[in-house]
Amino acid sequence: MAKLFDVRRVIGGLFVLYGVIVTLIGILDGPSELEKAQGVRINLWMGLGMLAFGLLMLLWLRLNPPPEPEPEPATDEDREV
Numbered sequence: 001m002a003k004l005f006d007v008r009r010v011i012g013g014l015f016v017l018y019g020v021i022v023t024l025i026g027i028l029d030g031p032s033e034l035e036k037a038q039g040v041r042i043n044l045w046m047g048l049g050m051l052a053f054g055l056l057m058l059l060w061l062r063l064n065p066p067p068e069p070e071p072e073p074a075t076d077e078d079r080e081v
Contacts, residue, residue: 009061012054012057013054013058015053016058019047019052019053022046023047026041026043029043
């Protein structure tokens with residue numbers, strides 16, 4: 001259960017999702033958007049940066065997974081008579 005709620009998974013997943021969206025918007029930018037950004041494809045570069053950051057977070061999670069939680073010791077109340 002602890003692996004499901006690891007913050008690296010949430011942050012990495014959201015950055016990958018938003019990175020893909022912003023990168024696609026950057027690829028499809030028209031001349032008016034390029035003129036506003038003084039000729040820089042800022043959406044493309046920011047999207048690629050977000051995508052790289054999200055993938056690094058997911059790679060970090062894969063290379064260094066959270067430890068398994070320790071099972072709780074059984075008490076007398078848990079045992080059936």
